[in-house]
Amino acid sequence: MLLVFVASIIGSFGAVFLKLGAAKLHGGFWKIFNVQLAIGVILFLGSSAFFVSGIRHGQLSVLYPMVSLGYVWTLVWSRIFFKEAFTRQKFLGLALILIGVCFVGLGS
Amino acid sequence: MSSTAITSPVDQPDDRARQRSIGLVFCCTILGAAAQILMKSGANHFVPGLMGLITNVPLMCGYVLYGMSTVLLVLALKDGELSLLYPVIALTYVWVTGLSFLIFHDTANVSKLVGIVIIVLGVGVLGKGGRS
Numbered sequence: 001m002l003l004v005f006v007a008s009i010i011g012s013f014g015a016v017f018l019k020l021g022a023a024k025l026h027g028g029f030w031k032i033f034n035v036q037l038a039i040g041v042i043l044f045l046g047s048s049a050f051f052v053s054g055i056r057h058g059q060l061s062v063l064y065p066m067v068s069l070g071y072v073w074t075l076v077w078s079r080i081f082f083k084e085a086f087t088r089q090k091f092l093g094l095a096l097i098l099i100g101v102c103f104v105g106l107g108s
Numbered sequence: 109m110s111s112t113a114i115t116s117p118v119d120q121p122d123d124r125a126r127q128r129s130i131g132l133v134f135c136c137t138i139l140g141a142a143a144q145i146l147m148k149s150g151a152n153h154f155v156p157g158l159m160g161l162i163t164n165v166p167l168m169c170g171y172v173l174y175g176m177s178t179v180l181l182v183l184a185l186k187d188g189e190l191s192l193l194y195p196v197i198a199l200t201y202v203w204v205t206g207l208s209f210l211i212f213h214d215t216a217n218v219s220k221l222v223g224i225v226i227i228v229l230g231v232g233v234l235g236k237g238g239r240s
Contacts, residue, residue: 015194018178022185037182044178064201071195078191089233090191096230097198103223104201 003054004066007047012073014043016081064105068098129188130235132180133196139177141203145211146170192234198227 021037047070055063071094078084150167154160161167184193202224208214 015190018182019185019190022182025182025186032179032182041178068198071198074194075191078189078194082190084189084191086191089236093192093230093232093234094195096233097195097227098230100223100225100227100230101198101201103219103226104205105223107217107219107221107223 001054001058001062001066003050004058004063005069007050007054008067008070009073010043010050011047011067011070012077014040014047015070015074016040016077017043019078019082060108061105064108065098065102068101071097125187126189126192127235129184129193130196130231132184133188133193134199136177136180136184137197137199138203139173139180140197140200141207143170143173143177144200144204145207146173148212196231196234199231202227 017036017040021032021034021040024031024034024036051063051067075086075090075094079086146166147170150164150170154164154167181193181197205214205216205220205224209216
C-alpha cells in the first residue's frame with residue numbers, strides 16, 4: 001500500500017514536469033523533445049513500476065483510490081508551481097471523481 | 109481583448125479553450141484505455157526475453173498507444189490548467205471497465221456502474237466550468 005502511495009506522489013510530479021515541458025510547445029510542435037517532458041515521462045514510468053509492485057500485494061479496492069490521490073497532490077502542486085486557482089468547480093469535480101474511483105475500486 | 113466583448117457569456121474564449129483541452133484529454137483517455145487493454149492481452153501470452161517482448165504485437169501496440177496518449181495529454185496541457193485536466197484522466201477507468209466487460213467478459217456490478225456514473229459526473233463538472 002505504501003508502494004502505491006509513493007507511486008501516486010511520483011506520478012503527480014510527473015504531471016508537473018509534463019506541464020512544464022508542454023509550455024515549451026509554444027515554440028513549435030517539435031519542441032516536444034525537451035528535458036522537462038523526458039523527466040516527466042521517466043517519473044511516470046517510475047510511478048507505474050511502484051504501482052505494479054504495489055498491486056501484487058494489495059487489493060484493487062484500496063489501491064485504486066490511493067492512485068487517484070495523485071489528483072489531489074497535482075491540485076496542490078498546480079497551485080504552488082503554476083499559480084493555478086483553487087475553484088469550487090475543481091474541488092467538486094475532483095471530489096466526485098475520487099468518490100467514483102472508490103466505487104470502481106470496491107467493485108473490482 | 110476587444111473581440112471578447114461581442115461573444116456571448118456562455119461561449120467565452122476561455123470556455124472554448126478549456127473544452128478543447130478537455131477534448132484532447134478525453135481522446136488521451138480513450139487511447140490510454142486501449143493501450144491498457146492491449147497490454148493486458150499481450151501480458152496474458154507473454155514470452156520472457158527481448159524477442160518475446162518485440163514480437164508481442166498487442167504489447168507493442170499498447171506501448172505505441174500509450175506514447176500517443178501522452179502526446180495528446182501534453183498538447184492539452186500546453187494551453188490548459190494542470191489542476192483541471194489531470195483528474196479528467198480518471199475517465200480511463202470508465203473505458204477500461206467498459207472494455208474489460210466487453211472483451212475479457214469481466215463481471216459488471218452495481219458498485220462499478222455507480223463509480224463510473226460518478227466519475228463521468230465529476231468530469232462533466234470540470235468540463236462545464238463554474239459560472240463564478
